[in-house]
Amino acid sequence: MSSFDEIQTACVVRYPYLWAREAGKGETEGRKHRPVAVGVRMSRPDGDMILFFPITSKQPSRDRFSAEIPDTEKRRAGLDVDLRLWIILDEFNSDVVGHSFYLEPEPPVGRFSKAFFLPLLREFIARRKTAIQINRSVS
DSSP, X not given: OOGGGXXXXXXXXXXXXXXXXXXXTTOXXXXXXEEEEEEEEEOOTTOOEEEEEEEESSOOOTTXXXXXXXXXXXXXXXXXXXXXXXXXXXXXXXXXXXXXXXXXXXXXXXXXXHHHHHHHHHXXXXXXXXXXXXXXXXX
């Protein structure tokens, strides 16, 4: 089993996330490796597509679709329990395993529980058409 196989829904990995505001200014590279949640991993013949949701310590504005991460979930996900952290769900990066300059074959740092993550994922799916996607895969 490769480490890519371990990257599944609800796990947390480090990834150079490119924010929509940065992409809107013409930037093409994420400024730093940050923890991201794997939202969905979809099997495809040319490589599995993965959706990544950023995790941030900057409190999002009220108009953002986000959720504060409880301490218990921070521990499960391998995140710093001393920081207030949020998962942002109104924008995401998509990337393709095997066609990515950014996705490393490193094991996840942790994983969110189904009880915490699945309701967020269901709400994301309901709002999907309004979310901003930044495609990071190489064509």
